[in-house]
Amino acid sequence: MQIQAIAAHEQGAMLRPYTFETESLGSFGCVIKVLACGICHSDLHVIDNDWGTNRYPMVPGHEVIGEVTELGPEVRHLKIGDRVGVGWQASSCMECRYCLRGDENLCDENKGLITDSYGGFADYLQVDARFAFRIPDGIKTEHAGPLLCGGITVYSGLRNAGMTSGQNIGIIGVGGLGHMAVQFASKLGNRVTVYTTSPDKAEFAAKLGAHEALVVPREGALPQPQRPLDIILNTAPASLNWPDYLAHLDADGTLAFVGVPAEPLNIPIWALLGKRRRIMASPIGGRPSINEMLDVSDRYGIEPIVETFSFDQVNEALQKVRDNTVRYRAVLVR
Ligand SMILES: NC(=O)c1ccc[n+]([C@@H]2O[C@H](COP(=O)([O-])OP(=O)(O)OC[C@H]3O[C@@H](n4cnc5c(N)ncnc54)[C@H](OP(=O)(O)O)[C@@H]3O)[C@@H](O)[C@H]2O)c1
Ligand SMILES: [Zn+2]
Ligand SMILES: [Zn+2]
Structure with missing residues (x-):
């Protein structure tokens, strides 16, 4: 399928439209219609090539919330229409000792959504469904995105500390x-x-x-x-x-x-x-930890405070993150 995204076409650049074709869905793939996407400071680090990832066009956005529109034949834990979230991680090997103990974030073959693939500043996102997490009903769409990267990172970081x-x-x-x-x-x-x-x-x-x-x-x-x-x-x-x-x-x-x-x-x-x-x-968190964090957020009323922007306002929102004037998380919404 064809995806209409917004990308950095070179290091540090303002974002501009970018259209690309996805590869075939695969057994564990899923397609998500993007409803909202948080902006994490890591999006800026990668746009600016601070970490030497150096891959352009680069589509930011790794606090993605959307609705499942297509599923690969092996996906059992999701159904069409589910509201799911995808964070920093796009995939891992699923076989190594880290993956087997639920530390997929520590896998040597772990892939980042925005560093190895294309992120959520787009109309649709295609991703490995094993890294798409169902959002509890009690969490609103615009609040859910920031939990998927920022939330899990601090929850897992604090727990592991x-x-x-x-x-x-x-x-x-x-x-x-x-x-x-x-x-x-x-x-x-x-x-x-x-x-x-x-x-x-x-x-x-x-x-x-x-x-x-x-x-x-x-x-x-x-x-x-x-x-x-x-x-x-x-x-x-x-x-x-x-x-x-x-x-x-x-x-x-x-x-x-x-x-x-x-x-x-x-x-x-x-x-x-x-x-x-x-x-x-500590890097992000593994899949069990993400599900635990979503459950804890739902039960204990942990709710990001968000400033919402339309997808067309993405450059304005990114500048506010650079200027440290967002209170407290910028989220693009449809
Ligand atoms: N480990 C991981 O897996 C992981 C995951 C996600 C993000 N990150 C990283 O975490 C960092 C924060 O991300 P974020 O999205 O929370 O960024 P953010 O929204 O921009 O917040 C960073 C905060 O740090 C403080 N700060 C900024 N510059 C500072 C300075 N020069 N001196 C002192 N304090 C300063 C500011 O807080 P005050 O206004 O309160 O001072 C600012 O609001 C980034 O480096 C990001 O890449 C890591
Ligand atoms: Zn992040
Ligand atoms: Zn692994």
Whole structure:
């Protein structure tokens, strides 16, 4: 079939229309009529070739919500008309030890929707149905998209960093990912401290469930949280003074990265050693974790705050993400 998409035709370019033909559907394929698509900062990283993916025309959009219009013969878990979501991952080998234990995101052969295929800034999306997830009825279409990349990334990142309940959790950056991280951490019974560069977000943070909001100045000392933190999740795509943040972690605390700074981390061993602290990083989440996150979001009322745009306004929306003026996730809707 022919798909009408919106693509970056070269590095860093404004998006323009792009039409392409899909390959045959395959046994596990599905076609989705796109209803909405969130804009993640990773779309910008890939448009800008920050990660050396260097593949143009590139169709962004990996927080896709749509309605199933076609299914391959082997697909059992979906039916025509289902409302589904697709996130960053387009496929994996389904056979390796990571895939077999539900860590498909760690598979050596994992493929990204926008890096190895074409994303959701389009009228239709063709994808492996094993990476399309049914959306619970309680979650609205425009709220569901951001959960599929941003939501799963922070949920899985926090869980793998050891988040349970009754802990002190710090979140750096209250953007698309960060504002969902605050909700997951607080609604699951933790005390949340946010670090933000935006004073208006510090004022709003309590409404997201934060117990404490620290405004990080451009220059000068980092403000101190009231309590030592068990986990700090960094969602900012920025190179910050990491030893200052590590000093806010309790003994055995973990600094977890989901945001992708451009520079290598510069951390003296003494920032970790004296208090047995750890650093980790986490990519998206596996399929069981995505289904769990959707269920948790539905049951605990975790809901992205979205600013909606028509698909024609895509360049305006992308610029707002670049300028950090979206509150809190931009979503293209039909
Ligand atoms: N690991 C994964 O699998 C995965 C998945 C999705 C996204 N990501 C990455 O996560 C990062 C965030 O994505 P997003 O969609 O949430 O982006 P976003 O909506 O643009 O939010 C990023 C937030 O980081 C803060 N920030 C930005 N620049 C900063 C700076 N120079 N210093 C301090 N804070 C800064 C801002 O929050 P304040 O205004 O509160 O300061 C901003 O709102 C990106 O690097 C993205 O590629 C990773
Ligand atoms: Zn993303
Ligand atoms: Zn695999």
